Amino acid sequence: MSYTHKLYTTVDITPTGIINSKYKNVKDYELKRNQQRNFDTLIQVLSLRTNVDDTYVDQFLFKVDYSHMFPSPNLPDMFRVWSLSFNCDRYQVFGEHNEALVDDLHMVPIIPALTETVPQFPPYFITHGDLRNIYIEQEYMEDLR
Numbered sequence: 001m002s003y004t005h006k007l008y009t010t011v012d013i014t015p016t017g018i019i020n021s022k023y024k025n026v027k028d029y030e031l032k033r034n035q036q037r038n039f040d041t042l043i044q045v046l047s048l049r050t051n052v053d054d055t056y057v058d059q060f061l062f063k064v065d066y067s068h069m070f071p072s073p074n075l076p077d078m079f080r081v082w083s084l085s086f087n088c089d090r091y092q093v094f095g096e097h098n099e100a101l102v103d104d105l106h107m108v109p110i111i112p113a114l115t116e117t118v119p120q121f122p123p124y125f126i127t128h129g130d131l132r133n134i135y136i137e138q139e140y141m142e143d144l145r
Contacts, residue, residue: 045104
């Protein structure tokens with residue numbers, strides 16, 4: 001049995017694979033390295049409580065209609081959002097309503113001003129209030145037959 005989680009964020013968490021300076025000759029090295037750093041930071045926080053498996057990041061545009069996820073009154077009509085799906089092997093590893101993950105992620109530093117369309121200030125993952133920039137969905141089970 002595997003338990004899938006999904007979160008959404010307005011922070012650029014694009015996994016680029018640029019993990020050290022041996023890639024310095026790659027076009028847009030600094031941007032790609034910093035995108036990877038944000039992704040790595042998120043995975044490291046998740047890994048405090050579980051083994052993260054089968055990660056998948058997607059990027060798309062949201063309409064301001066999704067205010068239940070991102071309640072900021074300063075959102076543009078359309079804004080870029082990244083989603084991260086991942087599996088873990090334990091039920092409710094982050095608590096019944098993911099409250100442990102919400103607490104773990106709150107105020108974790110990020111690298112802002114990458115390709116986001118929403119300004120990330122202060123430069124942290126923020127899980128509460130009007131400045132929330134990360135939203136965690138409830139887990140669901142996936143049958144592994």
